[in-house]
Amino acid sequence: VDKERFYKQIDFLLELDKLKTIQRRSYLTNGNRRENSAEHSWHLAVMALLLSEYSNFPIDIIKVLKMVLIHDIVEIDAGDTYCYDNIGNSFKDVREKRAANRIFGMLPLDQAEEFRSLWEEFEAGETPESKFAAVLDRLMPLLHNYHTQGRSWKEHGVTKSQVFERNSHVVEGSLVLGEYIQNIIEDAAARGYLSETDR
C-alpha cells in the first residue's frame, strides 16, 4: 500500500464532513430546519437511480452518480450561493474555482483530476450526464419549496418569472421532468406560494 496515497484519501474523506454543515436555503419537507448540502447530494443520487428513464438521452448512470455526489463539495470553502442572489453569483465562479483547487487538490493526482473534471463537466452542463444531473438539482429544491408552501421563496421574495427562468434549461435534460417542473411552478403560483408580480 502506498501510504502517502492512502492518507491523502482519508484526509479528504474527513474534510468532507464539513459539507454536512453547509446550509442550503431550502427547508426539509417537514419544515423543521434547512437542508444541508451533504444530505441534498445523497437525495440527488437516489433520484438519479430512480428517474434516469426520463433522461432525453442515453446516459452513463455512474457518471451522473459521481457528478451529483461531488457537485457541491466546493461549497465547503465557497459556501452555498443562493441561486436568486445576483451579487453572490457574480463572484461564485472565482470562489468555487479556488475551492476546487484546494479541496480536490487534497486527493492523489489521478483522483483529484477525475473529481475536478467531473465537477467542471457538471458546471458546464453541456453533456447528456451533466444536463440530466442539472435537472435533478433543480427538481428537488422545487419539491422542497412546494411542500413547505414556498417557505424559502417567500423569505427571499422570489417571483414566478424568476423560478421559470432558473428552470428554463431543464427541458434540455428531460422533457418529462421539465414539463412536471413547469406544472409545479404554475401550481405553486396559483396557490400563492410564489409571487406573480416582479418587484
Next chain:
Amino acid sequence: VDKERFYKQIDFLLELDKLKTIQRRSYLTNGNRRENSAEHSWHLAVMALLLSEYSNFPIDIIKVLKMVLIHDIVEIDAGDTYCYDNIGNSFKDVREKRAANRIFGMLPLDQAEEFRSLWEEFEAGETPESKFAAVLDRLMPLLHNYHTQGRSWKEHGVTKSQVFERNSHVVEGSLVLGEYIQNIIEDAAARGYLSETDR
C-alpha cells in the same frame, strides 16, 4: 409517460426526506451534533468511489454505490439501532423487514424489487460488493469516534473488545482497510478513547 409509475417514484423520493431526520450515535468530527443517516449514506458513497482499489475482490462499483445509498432507508420506520445495543438488535430484523416492505413497496414493482434485493444483499454480506460496502459502513463511524476523542463510545461505555468484535469481519472485504481499522482501535484504546476493561 406512465403517470401512476411517475407519481410513485416522486412520492418515494419525498418520503426519503425523513432519513435526514434519523439521528445516528456518531458525532460529526467538529463535535457540534450527531450525524444523520442521509448524510452518512452520502459520505459512504464518496468513500466507495475513492477507496474501491482496496477491495479484496473485483467489485461492481455501481452496485456498491446503490447499496450504500439505500442501506439505511429502512431506518425511516425502524430507527437507527445502535450497533452495541443488544436488546435493540434482537428486534432489529423484524422491524427493518417490516420497514422495507412498506417503504420499498411505495415504488413501482421493478424498482421496489431492485432496491429490496440490494438491501437484502447488503444485509446478508455474502457478496464481494456487500462485504466491501460493510467495510465502509464500519470505517466511517470509527473515524468519527476517533476524531471526537471517542465521544459516542464513552457515552455508551463501549469497550475495546466490543469494537474489535464489531469490526472482526472487515478483513473479508478489505485487508488494507481491515488493518487500518485495527490500528485505529489500538490507538484509540491507547489514548483512552475506548475503555480497555469489559464491564
